Amino acid sequence: MPLNQQNPGENWQTASASSETMDYGKMDTQSLNRMLLDRINELAQAGLVDDHFLRLHSLKEDSGPSFFLELILVFLSDAGTEMKDMLKILYQQGHVDYKNLHSHYIKLKGSSSCFGAFRITDACSHLRAAIQNKSKEGCIQALLNIQGEYNCLHDQLYSVVEIEREIVSRETGNQ
């Protein structure tokens, strides 16, 4: 498995250049777990995530070690897709399909609330208002706002993902 020897964080780093680098490989699993919880608590304190997120972490016990990591990655990709789709609808020439936009909005709101991405869920309410008013400008504004929140969360989740990845690789390795 030649690819496995690569530093798992390398690609992520290209994505978020501002993130700090830390050698989690040298830490013991217990401290990693504690660190992870600390990070999650920090995120919660910053208002980026709510207790759902913690609950999701606790689901890991039953759903396999990589569940939490997968969840984060799937959420980030999913939310990104939704936002992109919405942008696409908004930048489409001619009439804006607000119905379609609305269904995307619901999906985004559903998944962000489920994920516990509190600030994204919150930012979604502006989008809903803009969709109701059929204001293209408002929608774009709200969407950019959501994107801002998304990027913020994305960057902040970096260390969580890093730690979790280390934990996952150890746990799966131990198995």
Added chain:
Amino acid sequence: MKGDHESEEMDDVVLSSMWPEDINEAGRQFNVERPGGDQDMFEEVTIKKEPKVVDFKRLMELTNYSDKGNWQLAKLVKNWEFRQANAVRLLREELDSLSKQQQQVELKKLEILEEHRFESDGYGGDKRPISILDDKLSYLLNQEAPRRRNIDVVPHKEKVEMEVYWKQRGTSLEKLLEASLEREQILMEKLQESIENLERQSSPVEELSHVLERADNFLHFVLQNAPVVIGHQDKELRYRFIFNHFPSLGEQDIIGKTDVEIFTGSGVKESQDFKQEVMERGLPAKREITFETELFGSKTFLIYAEPVFSKAGETIGVNYMGMEVTEQVRKREKMAKLREEMAVQKAKETELNKTIHITEESMRAKQMVATMSHEIRSPLSGVVSMAEILSTTKLDKEQKQLLKVMLSSGDLVLQLINDILDLSKVESGVMRLEATKFRPREVVKHVLQTAAASLKKSLTLEGNVADDVPIEVIGDVLRIRQILTNLLSNATKFTHEGKVGINLYVVKDPSTITKQDSQEEPVVWIRCDVYDTGIGIPDKAIPTLFKKYMQAGADTARKYGGTGLGLAICKQLVELMGGQLTVSSVEHHGSTFTFVLPYKVSSMSDDPDELSDTEHQDGTEDDLHSGVFVFQPRSLGPLFTCQSSTRTPKILPNSYELNANKIDESPSPSSNITCREVSSEEDAKARCLSLKNVKSSGRFHPYDHKSPETRRVEGQTNARPKILLVEDSKINVMVIKSMMEKLGHRIDVVSNGAEAVLAVQSNTYDLILMDVCMPVIDGLQATRLIRSFEETGSWDEAVKAGIEMQPSITQEKSGKRTPIVAMTANAVSESGEECYANGMDSFVSKPVTFQSLKQCLQAYLP
């Protein structure tokens, strides 16, 4: 006296009465230099007096009858009188001063006399001077004389001395007196002279005529080269006076005639009417009239006309003055024209600026999209590559499936972004085409192979390359592959049964049939048809088909997904390569996309390594020439289970290609565990079925390809309560599934309403958790369809709704009502009432929590 002046003046200076009033009242409109020093100014100037033509009789009448004429004369006389009075006043003053001087002299004389009175008494009493002026003064002297006589007493002794002295004195005084008398004489002479002078001065008539002549001279001087015509016409508009510097007619031709009688042409009547109008209205006016006459050609005159009134106030004629302004009018018109042109130019400029602005804006917008896409691509490739790495770690089967979901969606986004970047590259002209040798047959084969590998339907893929297509041609193989792949994936996307294929054959050069450039490498035009037996394209959608972000219809976009960029890119690429992309389609029967491209023909290369398209060098000599490829559906079997990626190697960065190949070439020894693991554990397919459905949202029917194993697995899990989760959001699926597992339940997952209906058709569930907002068929409609079946025992409603039901499965009417719990994101449109109204039993707000799930399960599961 006034009358005399008038008549005299009339005889001599007839013209003058017509000149403006107040002729030399200083400071008024008409200022003439006083006759004096430079009298001979006009000697140097020759004044031609010919132009004026006057009807004198009329002039007499005018001055007699019109107020103005009279008034002007009166003015002149008044002026003359004023001047004369002034002269008299001056003379009087002089006279006064002379008298005063004389008086002074008299007084002095008196004084002297008084001093020597006694002498005069003694010797020359008879010499007593007599004043020539004043009686009073002499009376005064006479009275004083006797009084003095009494006072004076002189002693006799001194008498002799005194006598001598006084004699001398007397002589000197006598001399003085003589001088004084002489002066008096001179003054008297001067006075006389002055009086004579006064009498000699010129008569008023002479002076007036002089003044007038000067005015006349000045006028002639001023007017001699001016392009003006001055005239007077009587009330019948017959000329009585005209001044025209450039006369073209003699006196007899003008005087006593009207304009119309004198000359003909356009403008003549107009000018006459204008004068008539002025007379009638009694007000002066100006007008510009263009004449077009034989006499003086085309000329424009600015005409000023004023009415002349009689003493009784009647109009008796009209004075007019015309100035030729042809040049000015022409210039003015030219200016107007220029101004107009400028305005037009300016308007055009503004328009152009607007266009430029819009263009710039759109360029910027395009740039923004490109930049944005680029910005998105890097983090996204980070995510995807990380997922790739994750897939190489030790994961269980489900994790691997999850990862595949992740990868495929990441790839989709990447594809979109690449599409956008491609498009902006083509549009901005940055895209360069590369010329490489390639083998069309191999390209077709590979494209078909790739498509077949990722195909999830029972379609026949076929390729047919005509024999006359050269084995090797030169072109941008990457772009051509891109076009083919795009068109083919479109074709397979919209085709549910039948076949999809590529035809390649040589056509004649569409523009020039003559082979001019046979000197160079010969060019061959190859036509490529990509045909399918799919849903076709409605006629009305064809015009917008190749536009960016446009899909045949909103439904299509929703049902089939896609970016709406594929065809736009294909068209742009084809056009970039000098070809044309066209489409013909019959709705419900299929479409054919055709593109014709020119390629340079390459001579067959000896060394196959030189070929650019030799990734898979499995082509033998036979392969090189065989132009028919068929991929039957059954051949897809093994691929189908382990290949779910929709990616094509083309559109991915190189790092992914390795992985893609890995999947393609599963039997090769170098390939890694991924494929072996999957293929070795058969039941993995069944276990990951639900997740696979999630991933492919709406693109295929979940039970189409169900293997016997799947059914077996489902049978095994029958003992537990069966729960169906209908949800299209991956994250929700993951979370709910995980929560359910924690609660001890395994659930089936489908990703839209249509799949839910199919799932209910083939299975009996104890509980359905239904998302409300979903693509294809939403939760509310799906619930209605399921309820309809439960009540009627038939799926007619579902069939009507467009769901292709499984005919093989027949179900009895169970009579059982499956509890359906809605999951809403708290949006207004998904209110609880609506859920109930559509036959749902309850609803759970998102985010779904353990608590709400537990409550739900307790309420609806036995």
